[in-house]
Amino acid sequence: MNTTRRKEAISNSNLLFAIAAAIFVLMYGFAILCYPRSFLQYQTFFDLFNLNAPLIILTLGLSIVMIGGGIDISVGAVTGLVTMCCAVYLESGTGSVGGSMLLALGIGVAFGVLQGFLIAYLEIQPFIITLSGMFLANGLLTTIHKDPLNVTLPEFVLLRDFELVVPWLGTTNRLGNFIPLAIKPGTVVALALIALLAVLMRWSRFGRNLYAVGGNSQSALMLGINVKRTKFGSYALCGLLSGVAGFVYIMTTGAGNVGNASGFEMKAIAGSIIGGTMLSGGVGNLIGSPIGALTLLTINELIRAAGVNSNFQSIVSGLLLCVFIVLQSVVLWLRGARGFRLALPAWLAPSGERG
Amino acid sequence: MKRKRTHGFQVLLPLSVLAILILINLVKGADYFSVSLINGALYGNIPNILFGASELVILSIGMTLVTSSSGGQDISVGVAATITSSVFVRVLLGSSAITWTAILAAFIVSCAVGIVIGAFNGSLVAIFNVQPMVATLILFTAGRSIAFLVDGRLSPILANDLTSQIGSVIPGVPIQTPIILTAAFIAVVAAFLKATNLRLYSEAVGINPKAARLNGIDPVRIKLLTYMILGVCTAVAGFIAVTKAGRHDSVNLLKFCEMDAILAVAIGGNPLGGGRFSVSGSIIGAYTIEVLNRTLLRLEVDPETIKAFKAAFILVLMVVSSPVVRAYAAKGVAKIRARLDASSARDSCGPEQEEA
Numbered sequence: 001m002n003t004t005r006r007k008e009a010i011s012n013s014n015l016l017f018a019i020a021a022a023i024f025v026l027m028y029g030f031a032i033l034c035y036p037r038s039f040l041q042y043q044t045f046f047d048l049f050n051l052n053a054p055l056i057i058l059t060l061g062l063s064i065v066m067i068g069g070g071i072d073i074s075v076g077a078v079t080g081l082v083t084m085c086c087a088v089y090l091e092s093g094t095g096s097v098g099g100s101m102l103l104a105l106g107i108g109v110a111f112g113v114l115q116g117f118l119i120a121y122l123e124i125q126p127f128i129i130t131l132s133g134m135f136l137a138n139g140l141l142t143t144i145h146k147d148p149l150n151v152t153l154p155e156f157v158l159l160r161d162f163e164l165v166v167p168w169l170g171t172t173n174r175l176g177n178f179i180p181l182a183i184k185p186g187t188v189v190a191l192a193l194i195a196l197l198a199v200l201m202r203w204s205r206f207g208r209n210l211y212a213v214g215g216n217s218q219s220a221l222m223l224g225i226n227v228k229r230t231k232f233g234s235y236a237l238c239g240l241l242s243g244v245a246g247f248v249y250i251m252t253t254g255a256g257n258v259g260n261a262s263g264f265e266m267k268a269i270a271g272s273i274i275g276g277t278m279l280s281g282g283v284g285n286l287i288g289s290p291i292g293a294l295t296l297l298t299i300n301e302l303i304r305a306a307g308v309n310s311n312f313q314s315i316v317s318g319l320l321l322c323v324f325i326v327l328q329s330v331v332l333w334l335r336g337a338r339g340f341r342l343a344l345p346a347w348l349a350p351s352g353e354r355g
Numbered sequence: 356m357k358r359k360r361t362h363g364f365q366v367l368l369p370l371s372v373l374a375i376l377i378l379i380n381l382v383k384g385a386d387y388f389s390v391s392l393i394n395g396a397l398y399g400n401i402p403n404i405l406f407g408a409s410e411l412v413i414l415s416i417g418m419t420l421v422t423s424s425s426g427g428q429d430i431s432v433g434v435a436a437t438i439t440s441s442v443f444v445r446v447l448l449g450s451s452a453i454t455w456t457a458i459l460a461a462f463i464v465s466c467a468v469g470i471v472i473g474a475f476n477g478s479l480v481a482i483f484n485v486q487p488m489v490a491t492l493i494l495f496t497a498g499r500s501i502a503f504l505v506d507g508r509l510s511p512i513l514a515n516d517l518t519s520q521i522g523s524v525i526p527g528v529p530i531q532t533p534i535i536l537t538a539a540f541i542a543v544v545a546a547f548l549k550a551t552n553l554r555l556y557s558e559a560v561g562i563n564p565k566a567a568r569l570n571g572i573d574p575v576r577i578k579l580l581t582y583m584i585l586g587v588c589t590a591v592a593g594f595i596a597v598t599k600a601g602r603h604d605s606v607n608l609l610k611f612c613e614m615d616a617i618l619a620v621a622i623g624g625n626p627l628g629g630g631r632f633s634v635s636g637s638i639i640g641a642y643t644i645e646v647l648n649r650t651l652l653r654l655e656v657d658p659e660t661i662k663a664f665k666a667a668f669i670l671v672l673m674v675v676s677s678p679v680v681r682a683y684a685a686k687g688v689a690k691i692r693a694r695l696d697a698s699s700a701r702d703s704c705g706p707e708q709e710e711a
Contacts, residue, residue, distance in 0.1 A: 118670070121679070123679050127617065128617070128618070128669070135666035142660070314496050315501060318493045329485055
């Protein structure tokens with residue numbers, strides 16, 4: 001991964017990414033060891049994408065905002081709003097699939113632009129603005145339609161049931177029939193977005209500016225970077241991605257519902273953090289964040305496979321998050337990056353550390 | 356001198372918002388604020404507002420301290436209150452007879468749990484230098500499941516006279532008990548802040564931890580302390596919430612309360628990045644949120660749309676109080692003032708100035 005050819009062996013972003021990737025591989029290896037029959041199937045791996053593509057897309061958007069030093073907790077609510085709007089539009093009799101796609105992107109961008117303007121140009125706290133964005137999206141969602149709404153438009157049902165079948169990958173079931181691997185279009189969208197955004201963040205001017213702004217907005221300003229426009233761009237992009245996630249969501253489930261995508265913002269934040277993005281900004285990797293989300297999802301699958309009380313799912317997720325957060329800060333401390341130091345009591349601190 | 360002036364401005368914002376809301380209610384009909392005495396207890400909308408906001412007020416007090424010292428918000432307060440109250444219910448139902456001493460003992464145990472939770476979050480923030488929001492995300496994810504495991508079953512019921520008296524009215528006392536408890540808690544916090552140096556220390560740590568360290572204040576200890584105080588706040592809030600509800604619903608108790616508490620801190624004019632704080636501002640902010648909710652209901656806004664209106668209200672409020680708009684306003688005021696000064700110098704008479 002070390003393409004920057006700097007004197008420093010490896011940057012913080014890449015180090016945290018490497019840890020995240022290693023943990024994911026270990027986790028999946030553990031899952032295979034415990035339940036070889038289910039986790040060795042390709043379908044199980046791709047179902048992680050098939051069923052959770054919206055969450056992965058949201059994780060991407062959130063990591064972009066977090067790299068820029070901000071936070072967006074409205075993404076889940078906006079995604080829910082988009083699914084309901086699309087459902088109502090598609091069921092209204094005049095709707096078309098293309099139109100609903102535009103509608104989804106439009107709503108996402110509108111939220112992103114509004115919040116981005118208020119945060120970047122009016123310098124209001126991102127937490128409060130996106131919190132009220134969340135309330136706004138939630139309120140609009142329940143105002144538009146309260147009851148679950150199943151989309152029955154034939155074109156859309158075709159799209160919903162469409163699956164890419166990969167005949168050369170697959171597994172034979174217990175009866176000996178070969179079942180080819182099926183991939184939902186949402187998976188393709190998610191994978192394409194991961195590739196596109198990773199390239200954008202690594203090699204485009206916008207991406208580099210965003211890392212600079214997140215790392216230290218004051219010095220970014222000194223370097224002549226338009227800090228406000230960069231921040232604005234990150235929120236607008238995040239809004240766009242929530243729109244995409246909303247469309248992918250309704251493409252997967254085929255129904256608008258008040259509870260759609262609720263709580264996704266916290267899951268996406270957790271995924272980004274496990275993937276090595278730091279909330280303080282400037283550190284993160286767009287390939288790491290989806291891997292973080294996948295790690296969380298794998299744990300959930302593992303617990304489901306183990307058949308224990310479902311309450312342990314969230315407890316184990318919390319524990320993993322805790323381990324990860326502590327691990328990150330210990331790693332940063334050991335590397336002495338950014339003057340980062342753990343405030344350990346004197347008897348725990350190594351003798352070489354200067355207080 | 357300068358500090359005092361900015362402090363005054365902090366409380367001005369939530370007070371003016373509250374005044375606008377009260378004005379709207381007065382225009383709608385002044386009988387809204389009438390209070391009557393029925394069966395020896397006060398009834399009316401003012402007691403209802405005070406009653407409804409009690410948990411939020413207590414949580415926002417703790418949140419203000421944490422915001423000041425660590426420059427971040429604890430998003431696990433609602434969940435932490437759920438855990439502490441589940442411990443309270445467990446201990447109380449496990450005791451042989453429900454008496455005042457049993458309730459007190461259970462409450463003290465739940466306070467201890469709250470302090471442990473606060474110490475956990477606080478040590479992550481203070482020792483491991485984790486952003487508060489990230490550190491508390493752990494408990495936010497896991498907490499309600501932990502509360503469920505402590506309960507052992509879905510929503511155990513507190514069916515007895517004593518706890519329902521704490522949740523509503525003690526016979527012979529005209530004011531609802533949660534209001535009294537909240538007032539007592541506010542008094543204790545006020546006395547504590549007056550008697551100790553905590554305000555100065557946490558402001559110093561919040562503004563610049565390194566400078567505080569050089570001045571002999573240990574930032575780690577202060578941050579830990581504020582998180583532990585927040586833990587006690589969550590225990591008290593959980594106690595009030597569960598006695599109000601009469602049963603412990605680990606899924607829905609104080610849901611989204613953390614967002615409202617952060618909002619109360621922001622409306623109270625406290626900078627969310629740490630430093631100077633005003634507990635009175637946060638308290639007024641918490642009551643403002645309650646009044647806002649009730650006003651929207653009174654204006655016959657659909658319950659489904661209330662959230663959207665609330666969001667619009669917050670957005671407008673934040674835009675008005677944002678630094679950029681404030682700077683523009685200050686510039687405008689200065690211009691008007693200069694023009695007025697020039698004209699008054701000419702006319703040698705003092706025209707009245709408009710307050711900004």
